[in-house]
Amino acid sequence: MSRTPEHPSGGADAIEGLLRRHAPQVLGALVRRYGHFDFAEDAVQEALLAAAGQWPGHGVPDNPRGWLIKVASRRLTDVLRSEEARRLREERVAALTPRDAFTAPPPGAGRAPSEDDTLTLLLLCCHPDLTPPARIALTLRAVGGLTTAEIARAHLVPEATMAQRISRAKQKVKGVGFTRPENWRERLPAVLHVLYLIFNEGYTATSGPSLQRAELAGEAIRLTRRAHRLLPDSHEVTGLLALMLLTDARRAARTGPHGELVPLDEQDRTLWDKAAIEEGVALVTRALTRRRPGPYQLRAAIAAVHDEAASPDDTDWRQILGLYDLLVRFVPGPVERLNRAVAVAMVHGPRAGLAELEPLEAELAAGHRLDAVRAHLLERAGDTAAARAAYRAAAGKTLSLPEQHYLQARAARLGPAP
The missing domain is CATH 1.25.40 (Serine Threonine Protein Phosphatase 5, Tetratricopeptide repeat)
Structure with a gap:
């Protein structure tokens, strides 16, 4: 085991980021090979815990993703064998053989797990049979790499309640092949909606003592960035990422020294994140120039008008009203x-x-x-x-x-x- 130039420090923060980046790809590799989404997800979580315990002291391996796949595969194999023994099945060996719906080369051979697995996981977590709360919980667990306890704290519910919600969601998708559905683009709006809901809950919590949950908003941005890398030509993915960046740019100014809410027209705009604003404006401008506007692009454009105003009095409200006139044609909701x-x-x-x-x-x-x-x-x-x-x-x-x-x-x- 050694440290690579990609991960020179092996510090706790660097390792945590590394694990989150690789987690969905490792999970995708296991589910494609073995199926059993619920068992595979648990095995990946155990591998992540093992890495978090070992890597800070021993160094990050040259191939961290391969290391995680190997450890998770061992754990999953042990679980499957245990299940076979418990159920007294004679097809013990056959149960370890990949089913047609989950065929894939073994770890280290053939196609390596790629970022495409992340999109497939997002689509699986947003299966139409799942409720929106279940989609959010499963997405944060399987794709975001958050623990059940972390997800429960973010939603202010007992850990046991969240564990049951995630367990039911896993059972719903059990047996669903780990392949991108032919109509996957029809499911993309559900994926974006889930990411949008996660961000909104992080940016303005619906309950509790804090106005914001920065870790939840940050996770939504991270996952949306990943979706944008996978689908750079999707105008609405681009629009959603721009919207999140332009909105989150105001985070530091939204609360006072004691956590009190500061409304938009009273915020210290020097605290706004200028780099995030510049990136968000560039993204939404590029998306809108393609002349295929959608709800997320229009919301991002409205956020950009607010962010580009030097003061509340400089806000171009007529432009904002025109954008809302367009938005309600797409989404005429209350x-x-x-x-x-x-x-x-x-x-x-x-x-x-x-x-x-x-x-x-x-x-x-x-x-x-x-x-x-x-x-x-x-x-x-x-x-x-x-x-x-x-x-x-x-x-x-x-x-x-x-x-x-x-x-x-x-x-x-x-x-x-x-």
Whole structure:
């Protein structure tokens, strides 16, 4: 075992990044050869733990991916043999022979596991039979390399609950061949949606004491970068990566010294990540010049307009409204229309924006965002009492403590209720 120029330091952070990069390729190699997604995934996790324990002291092997495949294959073989013995099957040897649906050369021979396995894994994790929560959990586990405990903490649920969710997801895809389905491009929107949901939960947590979960947002960006490398000509993959970069660029300015929420128009823009903004703008510009706009490209374009404004007063709200007009043609959902209402208010006045909210009552009444936007527009319109009531209503509906404190503070700033 030796350190290679690719991994000269063998430090803990470098090793962790190396393991995350190779994990989906190692899992793909095992599933293609043996099948048994659930057993293969557990074997890979054991190999990753073994590497994390050994490599810092002994050095990173010359071929880290080959090392992981070898160790994981041994673990998987042991598990399969144990299963065969437990079930008293006479076909003990046959069970170790690759089935037609999972045929592949043994590790080290023929085609080496490649980045293509990552896309195949993403497609498998986004199987249509899985629910969105199951897709997210399985993607973070199988492709992201997160442990069950890490995923559970990210979603604020007990580890046992998350373990059951992941186990059920594995059972759903059990027996599904590890091949890219013929209609895989039809499943790509589901993959992008899962990555988008992971990012959103990391950027603005739906519950808990922290506004952001940087590790979750970072994982979504990492996986989307990988998808972009695999599908560089996909306009929407490019758009999603641009959207994440342009949005995450503001992360350092979104919270104050005590974790309190800082709204966009009050943020210190010198804290924004200029390199991420430049990369995101370049990506979305390149995607849009191909004249095949899609929802993620348009969302990224809106984020770019915000990020390129030197101050809130410099924001080109007319351009943003025009982009939202296009976006709601692709995605006429209530969230998109709510965001468009804000743009309408910024261009045509708060009363015009408030009028746009009325048709959204039934669809968004359960959440806090409709009340929060209404409160903001009522405050701008000078209706202090109604704005205060709306802020309080919004605060009572959110499970995010930073958002709750921010909304309560806005209400208090408008004075006591009569």
